[in-house]
Amino acid sequence: MxxxxxxxxxxxxxxxxxxxxxxxxxxxxxxxKPHGKKSKVPDGPVSRIAMGELIVNLADTNEIRYLKTDIVLEIQGQIPAAEGGEGGEGGDSGIKTPLRDAIIGILSSKKFSDLNQPGGKDEIKKEITTAADKQLENAKVTAVYFNEFAMQ
CATH class of the missing domain: 1.20.5 (Single alpha-helices involved in coiled-coils or other helix-helix interfaces)
Incomplete structure (x- = not known):
């Protein structure tokens, strides 16, 4: 011992x-390192892309209703530069057209009652963010702003 x-x-x-x-x-x-999903978006500049005025028919079947809105996307990361043959308004990046198309698809699928309820606009912002992120390879939508939002 x-x-x-x-x-x-x-x-x-x-x-x-x-x-x-x-x-x-x-x-x-x-x-x-955490096992969670790595962000594919590196830190980068924050910019805003104005989608311009959008007027869409809503999905209501018993009445004709429409939405007029003006949306701005706040994006962090590298936005693709415009390439030749992009058509449309001059001076926009080549990504604006597919972003507008995705947003129009989301908005036109909604009913007046969906948008008019509490939290309706916030739900639309989430859907727009998800759809826009799919269009952006090296960037991410950090905010969606409505400059106008009128339904009839």
């Missing part, structure tokens, strides 16, 4: 080994 100082030395050695082991495990856990 251990006597006197030998027992104390053994206890100190065990304590040091435990402290080192706990430190190694702690560092490994803290430095471990």
């Amino acid at each position: 251990l006597r006197g100082n030998d027992g104390k030395i053994l206890i100190v050695v065990i304590a040091v080994v435990l402290v080192v082991a706990c430190s190694v495990v702690g560092v490994a856990v803290i430095s471990k």
Whole structure:
């Protein structure tokens, strides 16, 4: 058996080994990267793209209803530059046309009652964000703003 100082030395050695082991495990856990989905969008400039005025028929079947809106998308990341042959309004990036098309598809699928209920506009903003993110490869929509929103 251990006597006197030998027992104390053994206890100190065990304590040091435990402290080192706990430190190694702690560092490994803290430095471990999360397994969640990595953002494919690097930090980049924030810009706003005005979608312009949009007028769409709503999906109501018993009445003819329409929505007139003006939407601006706030986008973080690299927006593709316009390439030749893009048609449409001059000066926009080549991404504006597919973004407008996606937004028109979402808006025209809604009924007046969907948009008029509490939280209706927020739900539309979420859907627009999701659809626009699918169109953007190196950027992400961070906000959707309505400059106008009128239904009849």
